[in-house]
Amino acid sequence: MLGDTWRVSEITESAVHWYSRSHRDRLPKDPSHRVLRYASSYAEDLRVGGRRARRMADVELLAETLQTLREKRDPAAELLAKDTVNRLLEALAREGLHDISSMAWMIMSDCTLRELEGRFQESRNTLSHRFLRVMRRVAAANGITW
Numbered sequence: 001m002l003g004d005t006w007r008v009s010e011i012t013e014s015a016v017h018w019y020s021r022s023h024r025d026r027l028p029k030d031p032s033h034r035v036l037r038y039a040s041s042y043a044e045d046l047r048v049g050g051r052r053a054r055r056m057a058d059v060e061l062l063a064e065t066l067q068t069l070r071e072k073r074d075p076a077a078e079l080l081a082k083d084t085v086n087r088l089l090e091a092l093a094r095e096g097l098h099d100i101s102s103m104a105w106m107i108m109s110d111c112t113l114r115e116l117e118g119r120f121q122e123s124r125n126t127l128s129h130r131f132l133r134v135m136r137r138v139a140a141a142n143g144i145t146w
Helices: 003-022 032-048 063-071 075-094 096-106 114-119 124-141
Strands: none
Touching: 003 075, 003 124, 075 124, 096 114, 096 124, 114 124
């Protein structure tokens, strides 16, 4: 199907691993037909450039579409979002939560996770849970919804 006999092992390996993952210990006596069906489907996907391409689900993002998306800005929603952020930051400052406030500023300025972890010396899971927990509490206490 691909015209390359060396790729057979790649396709077979993928099919066998897929079948093993999906059926675990419930394997029938002769799974070869299902493996072959998956392998041929996977090979067809590889031949045309992927599953989405084979199913004609790939959509090209045209310049007109991008322009339309840019035009659909909602200034009122942007103003409301900025106001909400400012109210949250003021509430954090009033409660003395300066570390959460600095996290918010770092997140808004597109800092990487490594920078956040380095600054606060905690794992990203701990940081995200603490940040969200405090933000929810402060928002609820100040009547802020999002």
